[in-house]
Amino acid sequence: MPSYEFRLDSNEENGASKSLISLDRLQIFTSAIGSQTTSDVASLGTQRYDMDFGGDNWVKIDSELNAGSGRGDMRVFVPVSFFAGSSPDDFVYLYSYFGTNYASGDGFEEWDAVLVPSPGGALALGGVGVLTLVRRKRVS
Numbered sequence: 001m002p003s004y005e006f007r008l009d010s011n012e013e014n015g016a017s018k019s020l021i022s023l024d025r026l027q028i029f030t031s032a033i034g035s036q037t038t039s040d041v042a043s044l045g046t047q048r049y050d051m052d053f054g055g056d057n058w059v060k061i062d063s064e065l066n067a068g069s070g071r072g073d074m075r076v077f078v079p080v081s082f083f084a085g086s087s088p089d090d091f092v093y094l095y096s097y098f099g100t101n102y103a104s105g106d107g108f109e110e111w112d113a114v115l116v117p118s119p120g121g122a123l124a125l126g127g128v129g130v131l132t133l134v135r136r137k138r139v140s
């Protein structure tokens with residue numbers, strides 16, 4: 001099925017258990033309003049994806065399996081149909097939270113997005129023009 005691909009490049013130290021990190025929350029929103037900053041994630045717009053829908057989930061990631069800065073560690077495919085009713089001019093917001101189950105360390109975790117073409121041509125969403133990252137880092 002046609003999907004949007006969101007790619008995570010986690011940045012952790014190598015060795016022992018230091019390369020492990022948990023992705024504990026992932027939510028994706030669309031909104032006509034760009035450049036929003038808020039601590040109330042639900043206010044970002046229309047929710048398109050929530051990895052905790054139906055129950056708490058998390059992902060254990062070993063950054064050392066594809067070690068090196070700029071090298072991807074996880075891919076998330078969200079069906080284009082989840083974005084039904086959105087406008088080609090909408091902004092896409094991705095909220096992620098790391099470190100609850102395995103602590104985050106070293107550098108920032110980074111996301112980017114790729115439009116995976118539909119075999120049929122036209123997609124419901126014109127493109128992921130702006131991807132705003134709302135990051136929270138657990139410090140304790």
Ligand SMILES: [Ca+2]
Binds near residue numbers: 012063072073
């Ligand atoms: Ca990496």
Ligand SMILES: [Ca+2]
Binds near residue numbers: 024
């Ligand atoms: Ca979770």
Ligand SMILES: [Ca+2]
Binds near residue numbers: 011104106107
């Ligand atoms: Ca990190």
